[in-house]
Amino acid sequence: MAITPEQRAMRYNGYFRRSAGVEDAELTHVGPGTPGGEYFRRFWTPVCMTAQVSETPLLLKVLGEELVAFRDLSGRYGLLHKHCSHRRASLEYGIVAERGIRCCYHGWLFDVDGTILEVPGEPESSPIPGKLCQGAYPVREFNGLLFAYMGPPEHQPEFPLLDTMVQPGNDMVPYAIDYPCNWLQVAENPMDPFHSVFLHTRVTRAHFNPAWGAMPIVRWHPMRGDTGIYLTNTRRWNEYLWVRTAEVFLPAIAQPPDIYQNPDREKFFPRVGITKWTVPTDDASCKIIAWRHFNETLDLDAKGDRDNVGLNKVDFVGQTGVERSYEEGQRMPGDYEAQISQGPITIHADEQLGTTDGGVARYRRMLRNAIRAVAGGDAPPEPVRNADGHIATMAGDVIVRVPPSNADDLALQRELGDRIGAIVESTLELSASERAGVIEERVRAMLEER
Ligand code: FES
Ligand SMILES: [Fe+2]
Structure with missing residues (x-):
């Protein structure tokens, strides 16, 4: 029997608060042939760290499929169906071999592409190699992660080279972490x-810096072409306004800026601390497969530790x-505790979303539309590219010295957060080499004009 509004609001109502019990299958299920699974298969996704792949085969599960990754003796990576x-x-x-x-x-x-090279017990004239291939997927190594494309061969997209993956003087340390829960709980965070x-x-x-405890003003924006969502996250910290942009590309790439950011001085667009994919293992488990970024514009208080980044480890608590x-x-x-404790596949119908959940609600809505569009025959939209030809991303920090307004500081934060977010967005297509300089110029000009 459905709960009534009166029962929902009454005290000591545990008896009535039974779970609706049904997960949102359209968003959470990823197996072959499911709408969500077919959608996910239209993108390149990392499947493991290359450090895990050797001449001893590695058993993997990705999107509900059992696979074996290996590196053959001539150094080529392969990703084949598990069963011979x-x-x-x-x-x-x-x-x-x-x-x-x-x-x-x-x-x-x-062979790594599934070609049957030998069937040694069969007659020389065996027709088997000519009429069959082992299930195989194309793979590509990039900076210590092994990526695969598991979708229809005729729809294979270009490899997703984000502008943050090719920054000069930037070290990217790979890591992979297992989460025993549905991918969406992790990806929407x-x-x-x-x-x-x-x-x-x-x-x-x-966990990071006390400034993270100041309540931010957050705005979410669709990316051009609905390829994802970016947000601006604006806080006051003493004399400084800290405007952080962060993003999610559908289905599940996220980039948080510097995770140890400390708004104690002006900074103009240091980029991301993490580039991460949430990769469904099956419906009730997933992995974060990612890089931690280390360079001289990030983590100025030196709290990170690259030696503590790798297989099931990363340098924050x-x-x-x-x-x-x-x-x-x-x-x-x-x-980890917050997300896995939501359950193997959390029940959206049992949630009570508030105003702070606006981004989660938007992300789920955009994802549902995208799954339906691909199921209806559309191709996923192309992300914006910058002048260097890389996928242009939004995440970074802008920190400016703006003393508190005596009149209405929240209104000031809101206004400047919006204007600085718009400036970062306006530089999306510039070459990465000039972007931070242009952002600084435009932000300073905007502050002077006020
Ligand atoms: S089962 Fe693999 S060769 Fe026979
Ligand atoms: Fe977090």
């Missing part, structure tokens, strides 16, 4: 910057299920 085309022994027990991988059971040899005020600062202690005990997680929960 012959009689389904697992290629995780395969032996890599100069070219491809050999199934342990009867010695069939598969960056559109909710208010959790940083509470989870990361006020509720226990400051509360991000994995292995670094701390359950009790430690209870005493100072982080993103």
